[in-house]
Amino acid sequence: GAGVSQTPSNKVTEKGKYVELRCDPISGHTALYWYRQSLGQGPEFLIYFQGTGAADDSGLPNDRFFAVRPEGSVSTLKIQRTERGDSAVYLCASSLNGVGSEQFFGPGTRLTVL
Amino acid sequence: GQQLNQSPQSMFIQEGEDVSMNCTSSSIFNTWLWYKQDPGEGPVLLIALYKAGELTSNGRLTAQFGITRKDSFLNISASIPSDVGIYFCAGQLGQSGGSNYKLTFGKGTLLTVNP
Numbered sequence: 001g002a003g004v005s006q007t008p009s010n011k012v013t014e015k016g017k018y019v020e021l022r023c024d025p026i027s028g029h030t031a032l033y034w035y036r037q038s039l040g041q042g043p044e045f046l047i048y049f050q051g052t053g054a055a056d057d058s059g060l061p062n063d064r065f066f067a068v069r070p071e072g073s074v075s076t077l078k079i080q081r082t083e084r085g086d087s088a089v090y091l092c093a094s095s096l097n098g099v100g101s102e103q104f105f106g107p108g109t110r111l112t113v114l
Numbered sequence: 115g116q117q118l119n120q121s122p123q124s125m126f127i128q129e130g131e132d133v134s135m136n137c138t139s140s141s142i143f144n145t146w147l148w149y150k151q152d153p154g155e156g157p158v159l160l161i162a163l164y165k166a167g168e169l170t171s172n173g174r175l176t177a178q179f180g181i182t183r184k185d186s187f188l189n190i191s192a193s194i195p196s197d198v199g200i201y202f203c204a205g206q207l208g209q210s211g212g213s214n215y216k217l218t219f220g221k222g223t224l225l226t227v228n229p
Contacts, residue, residue, distance in 0.1 A: 004156070031215070033216065033217075035217075042120075042204075042219030044117070045216040048216055091157075093156070095215075102159055105157050107154060107155050108154075
């Protein structure tokens with residue numbers, strides 16, 4: 001079966017631009033997570049959705065970052081006024097539900113802000 | 115954000131050797147996990163540990179959940195070239211409530227296996 005997919009795989013943008021990163025979770029998975037992985041670091045939590053609602057957005061670094069999951073499946077991470085420090089790999093993961101079930105990761109979107 | 119203390123940062127070993135890596139935290143976790151990440155891919159779960167003191171094996175991999183719930187180690191026996199990659203530990207609170215299912219990762223151990 002299909003795993004978690006993320007598009008685009010690579011995104012290059014200029015400082016100050018707006019970007020959207022998409023995540024398609026495994027079908028039937030109600031929980032969805034976004035993580036950010038900087039070079040040489042482990043992934044860091046950004047936001048967690050249970051269904052359509054953001055159950056925990058405590059990892060979003062500032063109000064330039066926003067994520068939605070309007071129908072409880074596909075999620076979009078939105079970054080406004082991008083900065084060079086936003087350059088990283090953005091990973092999406094999904095799990096069957098939020099109760100300690102395994103998180104399956106997508107391949108990530110590599111964002112480069114020039 | 116918080117990251118766990120993972121060591122060593124990198125290892126270069128000969129095929130057939132055993133390798134050990136560990137992870138410590140200043141706070142308690144109820145679940146410890148070990149992941150492997152290949153270039154251009156997301157992390158893949160290797161082993162999950164749910165009880166303090168638990169020792170779990172998965173093929174050539176063995177991992178333990180420390181008694182204090184603040185540490186874990188991963189051993190790989192008889193390494194092979196395809197073991198090359200970055201290994202991450204991760205802790206999870208795992209109690210009821212949305213925020214307790216997020217993973218807190220270490221910085222990773224880069225493993226190189228020389229054939």
